[in-house]
Amino acid sequence: MVPVSRRVLVTALLVVLVRILADPASSLAQNRSIILSTTTSTQDSGLLDVLVPRFEREAGIEVKVIAVGTGAALKMAASGNADVVLVHAPESERVYVESRDLVEGRLVMHNDFLIVGPSDDPAGVRQQRALPSVMRAIAAKSTFISRGDQSGTHSAELSLWTAAGINPATLNRREETGQGMGATLNVADQKRAYTLTDRGTYLAQRKRLTLVPLFQGDTSLRNVYHVYAVNPAKHPKAKLAEARQFIAFFVSPAIQQAIGAFKRDEYGESLFFPDALR
Amino acid sequence: MDPGTLAISLRTLAISGAATVLSIAIGVPIGYVLAWRRFRGRTILLGIVNTGMGMPPVVVGLVVWLLLVRSGPFGVFELIYTAPAMVIAQFLLATPIVIGFATASFQSMNPRIVDLLRVLGAGRLRRVWILAREARLGLMTAVMAAFGAIVSEVGASMIVGGNLERSTRVLTTAIVTETSRGEVERALSLGVVLFALSLAVNITLTVVQQRSRH
Numbered sequence: 001m002v003p004v005s006r007r008v009l010v011t012a013l014l015v016v017l018v019r020i021l022a023d024p025a026s027s028l029a030q031n032r033s034i035i036l037s038t039t040t041s042t043q044d045s046g047l048l049d050v051l052v053p054r055f056e057r058e059a060g061i062e063v064k065v066i067a068v069g070t071g072a073a074l075k076m077a078a079s080g081n082a083d084v085v086l087v088h089a090p091e092s093e094r095v096y097v098e099s100r101d102l103v104e105g106r107l108v109m110h111n112d113f114l115i116v117g118p119s120d121d122p123a124g125v126r127q128q129r130a131l132p133s134v135m136r137a138i139a140a141k142s143t144f145i146s147r148g149d150q151s152g153t154h155s156a157e158l159s160l161w162t163a164a165g166i167n168p169a170t171l172n173r174r175e176e177t178g179q180g181m182g183a184t185l186n187v188a189d190q191k192r193a194y195t196l197t198d199r200g201t202y203l204a205q206r207k208r209l210t211l212v213p214l215f216q217g218d219t220s221l222r223n224v225y226h227v228y229a230v231n232p233a234k235h236p237k238a239k240l241a242e243a244r245q246f247i248a249f250f251v252s253p254a255i256q257q258a259i260g261a262f263k264r265d266e267y268g269e270s271l272f273f274p275d276a277l278r
Numbered sequence: 279m280d281p282g283t284l285a286i287s288l289r290t291l292a293i294s295g296a297a298t299v300l301s302i303a304i305g306v307p308i309g310y311v312l313a314w315r316r317f318r319g320r321t322i323l324l325g326i327v328n329t330g331m332g333m334p335p336v337v338v339g340l341v342v343w344l345l346l347v348r349s350g351p352f353g354v355f356e357l358i359y360t361a362p363a364m365v366i367a368q369f370l371l372a373t374p375i376v377i378g379f380a381t382a383s384f385q386s387m388n389p390r391i392v393d394l395l396r397v398l399g400a401g402r403l404r405r406v407w408i409l410a411r412e413a414r415l416g417l418m419t420a421v422m423a424a425f426g427a428i429v430s431e432v433g434a435s436m437i438v439g440g441n442l443e444r445s446t447r448v449l450t451t452a453i454v455t456e457t458s459r460g461e462v463e464r465a466l467s468l469g470v471v472l473f474a475l476s477l478a479v480n481i482t483l484t485v486v487q488q489r490s491r492h
Contacts, residue, residue, distance in 0.1 A: 040458075068458050068459075068460070069458055069459055069460070071459055071460055072458055072459055072460030075460040076460065148443055148455075149455060149458060149459055150459045150460075175442045175443060175444060175445065176442065176443035176444075177440055177441050177442060177443075178441045178443065178447065178451070178452070178454075178455030178458075178459075179436070179440070179441055179455070183440070183441075186440075187359050187440045187442070189348075190347060190348055190356075190358050190359055191359060
């Protein structure tokens with residue numbers, strides 16, 4: 001009795017397993033797929049969780065999203081290990097556009113950076129009128145937590161220090177986490193420190209943070225996103241046709257509208273501002 | 279070796295070393311009790327310890343994080359994202375390993391030796407000391423297993439330490455950072471340093487272990 005029922009069980013299990021493996025819907029292997037290399041802050045905002053499945057449904061192309069720092073995302077694309085990139089570091093992007101590793105770039109959208117810090121604002125950032133004096137006030141009185149991961153946010157932070165005439169390496173109370181925006185906000189929050197964050201990640205995590213926005217709205221705090229295809233002339237395995245479809249999708253009127261509306265109801269303000277159609 | 283790598287290596291050694299020493303101090307006496315005493319629930323306790331030997335570091339890290347953040351029960355101490363927080367997490371990971379190995383090495387000894395020591399009038403502390411000396415082969419293995427587990431662990435260190443460049447970045451978390459930055463060569467060379475560090479510690483401990491056999 002027992003051996004028989006066990007054999008039945010094993011057979012049933014095998015049948016189920018084979019069915020799962022053979023089910024065309026659960027195996028995307030034979031479908032077309034592309035690799036999107038992008039930044040952790042883009043991933044953390046949740047925007048891709050809405051747009052990527054929609055693209056996969058509409059285009060029938062699977063997207064493998066690899067979220068790393070901007071430096072790594074660009075390097076990954078420039079070494080032919082991705083098909084399409086979505087990044088926000090125009091200065092670094094230019095290098096790869098000039099070397100023709102990245103082609104057919106389009107402006108997609110922007111969001112912006114905020115200087116956030118403890119609500120009692122020990123460095124007196126609220127009283128400052130311009131970014132250089134904000135950075136000098138923080139350098140003089142408080143701890144600053146940096147991403148330190150060569151991300152777009154990290155390079156934006158470094159250029160803020162440079163503009164303020166400060167060499168960040170000389171600051172004793174500036175710490176680098178080497179981690180993503182979410183983890184870095186946590187560290188700044190726990191250490192009652194200041195940090196530079198993109199609005200999207202901040203709003204998404206605002207509920208459990210005591211940090212408040214202390215300086216915003218300056219044009220140099222703008223975070224501009226471009227999408228590029230990897231050039232198959234330099235990297236033969238790059239899938240240009242699929243990448244073109246992906247880019248066309250991102251700049252299409254319907255998706256541009258969806259980008260502007262993303263989480264607007266939840267936060268009472270837009271996280272991203274569509275730019276492709278302007 | 280550049281100064282940054284040296285600082286990270288020394289910090290790694292200090293944090294994992296401190297956690298190992300603490301776990302020996304707590305784990306060996308507990309192993310002694312589990313090996314020689316008979317009490318209700320002992321087997322279940324041993325089962326729990328054996329499970330603890332394979333605890334996922336990220337889960338331990340998450341629990342320690344929840345305990346130490348400012349809003350957590352031990353938040354007033356402001357330990358989160360400091361080296362002591364990492365020692366605590368690594369201590370929790372190492373202790374079950376030490377207890378498990380210590381219990382096994384005490385149990386592999388002839389049980390009559392305890393009775394003999396008692397008859398000879400040795401006090402409890404003295405008995406633990408003498409038996410620990412007798413069991414040192416196994417106990418040294420406990421030290422190496424515990425140190426090896428926590429020095430190579432990344433999840434808990436990342437969560438409770440925060441990977442701060444000048445205070446809590448250790449070799450494993452630095453490797454994660456360099457990899458996500460795309461600095462694969464630097465990540466790999468840090469991996470080589472980690473391996474060399476482990477090798478140096480283990481060879482030293484093995485020399486001590488084997489010499490004391492005679």
